[in-house]
Amino acid sequence: MTLDRAKEIVTNRHDYAREWKKKTGSKVMGYFCTYVPEEIVYAAGVLPIRVIGSHEAQSYTEPHIYTMFCPFSRDVLAQGLRGKYDYLDGIMIGHSCLHLRQAFGAWMTNVPASFSYYMYTPAKIQSPHAKEMMLAETTEFKKAVENWLGRPITDDALDKSIEVYNTNRRLLKQIYELRKADPPPLFGSEAIELVLSSQLSDKAEHNKLLESVLKELPQRRNGPQGGNIRLMIIGSEDDDTNFLRYVEGLGATIVADEHCTGSRYFWNETVPEKDRLRAIGNRYMNRPPCPTKDWESRRRFVHIMNMAKEYNIQGAILVQQKFCDPHEFDIPPLKALLEKNGIPSLFLEFDITVPIGQFRTRVEAFLEMLQLEVV
Amino acid sequence: MITAGIDVGSKTVKVVILQDGKILARSLVLTGFEQGKAAEEAFALALKQAGLSAKDIQKVVATGAGRTSVSFATESVSDVAADARGAVFINPNARTVIDVGAEEGRGISTDTRGKVIDFAVNERCAAGAGTFTEAMSRAIEVKLEDMGELSLKSTQEIPLNAQCAVFAESEVVSLVHAKTSKEDIARAIHDGISNRIAAMARRVGVQNDIVLIGGVARNKGFVASLKRQLEADIKIPDEPEYVGALGAAVIAAS
Amino acid sequence: MTTQVEYWRWTESRYTNPEVDWRKASTITAGIDVGSVSSKAAVMADNEILAYGLMRTGSNSPDSALNAINRAIEGTGLTMKDIKFIVGTGYGRINIPFAGKAITEIACHARGANYIWGPVVRTILDMGGQDCKAIHCDEKGKVTAFLMNDKCAAGTGRGMEVFADLLQVPITQVGEMSLQVDKEPPPVSSTCVVFAKSEGIGLLRQGWSKNMVLAAYCSAMAHRVVTLLERIGMEKEFVLTGGISKNIGVVSRLEKELGIQAVPLPKDQKFDPQLAGAIGGALFARDLLAKSRKAF
Amino acid sequence: MVTSIKKYQTRPLDSFKKAVELRKEYYQNVREAKQQGKLLITGGADSMVALPAGLGDYVFFEGEPYGATISMDPEFSGKCVEAAEAKNFARDMCAYMRNYWGSMFLNKYYFGGEFPKPDFVMQLGFCDTHAKWMQQVGEYMNAPYFGIDMPVGTPGRNVEAKVKYLTSQMNDAIEWMQKVTGRKYDDDKLREAVRNECKSSTLWSEIVCYNKAIPAPLEQRLIFTLFIICILRRYERKSVEFYETLRDEVKQRVADGIAAVATERCRLMDDSQPPWYFLQLYKYMEKYGVSVVGSHYSFFLGGSLEEMPDGSLGAPKTPDEMGMPMKTREDILRAYALWYIKKPIISQMFALPHFKSETMLRLVKEWKVNGVIFHLNRGCEGTAMGQMENRLALTKAGIPVMTYEGNMADRREFDEAQTLRRIDAFMESLGLSKLES
């Protein structure tokens, strides 16, 4: 199954990137947050890959970040400090949360790369002026990349890049569309792996992978069962597929998600316009927002509720990295909103390693709550 | 000059009598409920061993969590100061001192004279000290003294969240039922606690030589885990639990 | 330490309902709740509780489960073979070899509370050996929401036992004694279960009386669960289950802080609230058996 | 060991009382805004507080200082933070916010009466918390909310675009405010408020520069009392007057060789907000002859410093002093936007750690500081960001550094004994011992 290939990319992400580098002779750039205009990087012939968690508890970050910052940011930094990403030629971050920005700052200071860039991604995406600000920033960023590489990024290259990215988004969305069925043809853990592998690989190649997945899914025999509890997972960065597998082993299927390692990443496409950079920037301003950028009104919740309805979910697991301030703001009102709409939810706080043993009673009790009949 | 150092720990009281840089006697008794009495008892024991009487001792310095309860002490110093001085006294190259006792773990960075540059202490939580291993050894029904040896025979690494000693205990019990070997569980326990200790040590900056002291230094399994975590060699003095008391005696002499 | 009196030892017990004759019953089912501290078994003859047993949990869950069920059926003439279906619950539920199904203690406590107190119950506070749970349920005893304390087991039943032992006060009297103070002391701040002993020693060294130490510990615990209840949203029809519900020192402080009283046990009820989980398990066992019979 | 030491002359500061008075009056104004016929606006301390001035009389009720104030009262603060927790908000969120929210949820204003209901909510967002804090307030209080997004980003990059982004948002805000209040907007009043704010800020900057003197005329506890006016009331004329008087007084102190700490023999700097409920910390250090002469935080929350022709750090010029046009609304907004973009608290602390490290190194040198104490502040992820990198940078430069963990406004996360223990060890490593009292 091609799905296994996606899992393989996620598991052996460093091998993938190293091989890609060898094969193409080009550069690789690590990015820290999904609010970066990847298309520009890709158009420059550089492979953008997302730096995600390794789920190994490490003490390397202690001198650099202390315990009040989210485990994801610490996990990310630990890998940088340990040289796991020594093949990266550049790193970049978009303005999102302070936690990750601090990891980025420490990485930049302690792990030299030939290019490092902190881009301001506006937070008040609900303001029309954000698009102008974004344009100014993408323009500067493009210049910086051109300077770094010593060659211009042409409009033609941008068009191709946008096309490749849009195709990837479209294909992922098609696969997500299939998850509305009961039973869906794939597990939630597998869907997340598809998104993660997209963040970790060359999108042109990944598009082929997605196409074969789309071909294979209808014939699949060993997928989820019908009648399983339909769950949605919502929250912060979540690449812990082991945990998802555990939940799906208990008679539930995750049919939808709202994570930046899931649907938030690819949900909308770039709408082409003559000014390519504007088109690219607008896409990020219009995407399903991260909580830090969701004000004054709460558009994120509208998106979540729509999804909940369309995917016919019975319950939601709200996942949050411990100490993740952005999500700590949204979870209480979101939980209340879900409840008001008859959707029970379970809140779990993730650490670098997820102690399944500690969550066992909670998860099981939650599934019982959704399922167990009292005569 | 003859001096004495008394380290009143939460579990044990240790006394060292020192004459011109040479250790004359050592003693150890359980702290129990009355710290002051235990201190007197330990002091008397050490004096007897050294063949001295109390008035032969020119200065007594107390340290440890219960240092204020030593009525006959001339002075008291913090446990981090005593640890650093003691460690540097034994090993002049010591720059990072890690002290893991029954209820507290500490990471200390020191200068060449045994003066504390920085230190970190685990918050009042059993997950980062000797008590953790004690509780776990009970859970898997292995004698505390055997835990180290056992874990060295482990063949696989299992992540254990040493977040809370109580919850970790139930995780350990589940591991037992999942037929995980006791060797592997023992290692997971040591990995869990050493992870927290390593974090503390890194906080103050790890520099060679690293000297591990306190009762838990006797646990070979823990030492092996900590070495793996820190990716460095760790020096352990012969009598690791006496280093704090020794440091106090050294301070008394200066 | 030498084996003297073990003050933490609450009384192990058992009970047979004299009004029920199991020989007349068409099905016998049971629920076994292997908790971190205690193991409980409840046996059901058709729709009535027939007997129960309450024992200390040993280091091995299967044995503890067996002990509890044996204790429950002791003297009733029943044998294990007569029990047609068993539901295991509690933190040791996955390791009960003779249980037909494992169900969490959360579902079981709600179900059991519904049986003991009737359909009015909306909020259940289960205070046990190593954790506390706040549960909401509907009129059928079905869970609608729940919260558990996490990350830190501070201030739970096991810690109370350690204190009892240290102060040489029988656990059953801890609550009473904690109320005999002139002035309510400030709650202890860190109440790590593991360090309960050294914390207690520290307080005694500072010259606190036994009663004061107990009061400080009980009120810390009450305060912690109040926070839990506030987070899940309180409904006034609330009941207390788990071993700590027998500790009047915690319960009265809890009620005072909440400003409401827990629903008292119905007059005709003889069931120990510590058994709620096991009773819930037995009820599930009865239903599951009926369902599987229907399916054939 | 006891060392005798030379003592400097010292004397009380006249402006101290005035500062206390102005602060008290402010909180009274908040409570009585409605009776006084003033608009009540709530938002963050870092908001563009001069912006509503065009609407007429108003009081800007700032969240952070209010949270800090509450935190000094153990009982009330305890109730507040628990009220926020009862609503399922996490304990590790901004501690000022949890105190403020708690007070709102309990509907109790610390200075008596109900929690004041704002006419509208206005915020400037650059910490993850700012915008979301006030979103919750707007929803809970059923008050209209306008947030302005502060473009942080790399300092010096895209300045024109940042100015435009801010001014466009400010223009929107002005439209919006007129709509929600039904009042007409007067640019003259805006100009006046912006001038007051900028002037207060430069005066404060000038004042902290006097602390370069040995002995230091001010120490941190005093500074905390004095800088608050520049935060709470910086848009008012009263603030300017206050700082003019204070400036003259401090100048005179330096001329007379007056010390804040008579036994000053060691000068330290600290970092982040202090644990407000434990300011005795500074008193404790005084026993060792330590004068804490300031911090990145206490200098820059109200002030700003820039390089002077002689290469040293000094107070910046106000827009007027720089000769910037201030005629039209666009002029004023432009000047105001630039003022915020330049603020070191935003551009250094919230961008990337090395920007702040560089400034800290300069502060250490110019203020002749012997060591730095970092309060690893679990109550504020904003000021906590990059602290450990700052610490490493200072250590690398050979500056003695110590850290302690705490929380500026939630005392449950502060361990007094442990902190004093650390201070003792640090003092020992600096070669200091306690002085005779």
Ligand SMILES: Nc1ncnc2c1ncn2[C@@H]1O[C@H](COP(=O)(O)OP(=O)(O)O)[C@@H](O)[C@H]1O
């Ligand atoms: N042989 C051993 N193997 C494993 N652990 C040991 C051994 N000896 C002592 N310990 C551990 O050392 C701890 C006591 O350390 P110590 O430094 O004396 O404590 P403290 O100074 O806090 O009283 C005990 O809690 C125990 O866990």
Ligand SMILES: Nc1ncnc2c1ncn2[C@@H]1O[C@H](COP(=O)(O)OP(=O)(O)O)[C@@H](O)[C@H]1O
């Ligand atoms: N008779 C009693 N009086 C007071 N406290 C009791 C009594 N019996 C049990 N307890 C308390 O209840 C705790 C056990 O609660 P329980 O609900 O049985 O826990 P678990 O289900 O986790 O094993 C004990 O640790 C003890 O503190």
Ligand code: SF4
């Ligand atoms: S998990 Fe939360 S705090 Fe951590 S990097 Fe993501 S958004 Fe930031």
Ligand code: SF4
């Ligand atoms: S109960 Fe657990 S987490 Fe809490 S202090 Fe004790 S060992 Fe640590």
Ligand code: SF4
């Ligand atoms: S900067 Fe700190 S105090 Fe200010 S809102 Fe952010 S977290 Fe709170």
